Amino acid sequence: MSERFCSYRGDREQALVAYLYGDVEPDERSAFESHLATCEACSTELAGLGTVRARLEQWVLPEPAQMLTNPMPGPPNDRAGTRGPWYDVPTWMQALAAMLFLGAAAGAANIDIKYNQEGLSVRTGWLKSVENAAPTPVAPVVAAGVTAASVTQADLATLEQTLRREIEDAAANPTAVRRVRTLVAESERKQENELALRIAALYRDFQTQRTADLARVERNLNTLSNNTGLAVQQQRESIRSLQVRLTQKQ
Amino acid sequence: MTWTDEELVARSIRGDAESFNQLILRWERPIYALAYRTLGREEDARDICQETFLRAFRGLPGFRGQAKFSSWLYRIALNLCRDLMRRERRAPIAQPPEDVDLMELAAAVEPSESIEDLIARRDLSRVVERVMATLPEEQRTAIVLKEYHGLTFQEIADLLGCPLSTVKTRLYQGLTVVRRELVKNGAMSRGGAKDPAVRR
Numbered sequence: 001m002s003e004r005f006c007s008y009r010g011d012r013e014q015a016l017v018a019y020l021y022g023d024v025e026p027d028e029r030s031a032f033e034s035h036l037a038t039c040e041a042c043s044t045e046l047a048g049l050g051t052v053r054a055r056l057e058q059w060v061l062p063e064p065a066q067m068l069t070n071p072m073p074g075p076p077n078d079r080a081g082t083r084g085p086w087y088d089v090p091t092w093m094q095a096l097a098a099m100l101f102l103g104a105a106a107g108a109a110n111i112d113i114k115y116n117q118e119g120l121s122v123r124t125g126w127l128k129s130v131e132n133a134a135p136t137p138v139a140p141v142v143a144a145g146v147t148a149a150s151v152t153q154a155d156l157a158t159l160e161q162t163l164r165r166e167i168e169d170a171a172a173n174p175t176a177v178r179r180v181r182t183l184v185a186e187s188e189r190k191q192e193n194e195l196a197l198r199i200a201a202l203y204r205d206f207q208t209q210r211t212a213d214l215a216r217v218e219r220n221l222n223t224l225s226n227n228t229g230l231a232v233q234q235q236r237e238s239i240r241s242l243q244v245r246l247t248q249k250q
Numbered sequence: 251m252t253w254t255d256e257e258l259v260a261r262s263i264r265g266d267a268e269s270f271n272q273l274i275l276r277w278e279r280p281i282y283a284l285a286y287r288t289l290g291r292e293e294d295a296r297d298i299c300q301e302t303f304l305r306a307f308r309g310l311p312g313f314r315g316q317a318k319f320s321s322w323l324y325r326i327a328l329n330l331c332r333d334l335m336r337r338e339r340r341a342p343i344a345q346p347p348e349d350v351d352l353m354e355l356a357a358a359v360e361p362s363e364s365i366e367d368l369i370a371r372r373d374l375s376r377v378v379e380r381v382m383a384t385l386p387e388e389q390r391t392a393i394v395l396k397e398y399h400g401l402t403f404q405e406i407a408d409l410l411g412c413p414l415s416t417v418k419t420r421l422y423q424g425l426t427v428v429r430r431e432l433v434k435n436g437a438m439s440r441g442g443a444k445d446p447a448v449r450r
Contacts, residue, residue, distance in 0.1 A: 013422040059378040
């Protein structure tokens with residue numbers, strides 16, 4: 001290897017890159033290999049670019065919290081074929097199903113939301129007769145008013161039992177609990193990010209306001225200083241003129 | 251039986267939703283990786299990934315197979331990334347470095363790898379991410395498509411709609427900048443040999 005400066009006759013950069021990635025025609029490859037054997041500049045640069053490629057390999061991506069077809073990372077045994085059928089449903093379909101379910105549930109629960117001059121009122125009830133009952137306006141705060149007249153004590157007891165049973169069922173299902181925890185963790189993370197952003201914005205606003213205030217204070221001090229200087233000057237002139245008059249009288 | 255992308259596309263067009271799910275399963279991670287490496291933010295990358303498949307699903311009837319399905323997806327994703335960057339008029343943002351979480355490290359460490367090695371590896375990953383974020387979009391995209399997705403020069407040229415020689419030039423220029431920045435950050439020596447110390 002004797003050449004310290006490259007005398008390659010083709011496009012050196014293109015040849016280097018093509019050779020680096022092995023994406024090169026055989027005749028070009030052999031020509032460039034012959035050149036490499038005698039060119040120190042090219043072989044050094046090729047080695048450097050090879051190291052760059054090795055470093056680029058080290059860029060590891062963060063594991064996404066949720067993918068379209070991979071709902072939630074679970075323990076290893078969850079991935080080994082013991083998953084329930086719901087896990088085989090893609091996330092986007094699950095989201096769609098959840099929206100449909102909520103819509104259907106809202107319809108079944110006879111939820112009535114109105115916004116008028118009296119404010120926002122939300123009315124719920126399982127019976128059609130509730131439609132005729134007067135809504136409970138809560139203005140201007142958002143609140144849910146349940147028409148107590150249509151709900152009996154027995155209804156409430158049944159509802160309580162149902163809810164208790166569902167909660168117990170869910171608690172007994174570790175997969176469901178894990179999913180809920182993951183969702184809660186994800187939600188908390190988002191809220192923390194949001195909070196951090198808001199604090200950063202607040203801090204920025206505070207700094208801006210502080211800078212503006214300092215500038216204003218400085219400007220006022222300068223004005224005050226000028227005014228004081230002027231007053232002192234006038235005082236001095238008055239004293240001087242008095243001294244002159246006094247001297248003249250004497 | 252493993253279907254090819256083209257077969258799955260044909261079945262999806264005929265209304266087989268499961269085939270499209272197979273395509274998503276096959277390509278969502280590469281698309282996510284492409285978006286993440288282009289934009290540098292996990293949430294944006296997830297959104298782009300989702301939007302890419304939604305657009306692909308809507309556009310399936312118009313997909314004539316003139317390009318590979320993967321190239322088509324890459325093009326959709328890259329266009330979405332560009333739109334996002336243009337809309338927000340921002341440079342790609344690298345993930346801010348976080349404090350090292352020892353519990354997380356302990357969970358991730360391989361049996362043969364010491365905590366120090368793992369920290370060094372993570373540091374290097376962050377340095378590479380930061381350096382890549384400084385590249386102009388064209389150079390970064392060329393490197394990402396070549397280095398992380400293994401596309402040929404010709405495929406990249408077709409995807410980006412530029413001559414083959416431009417792709418190679420962008421790659422050369424990008425790699426040269428990356429090399430210079432890695433040297434500056436202590437992630438490699440000037441001559442190219444490994445430098446164990448990585449400056450954070």
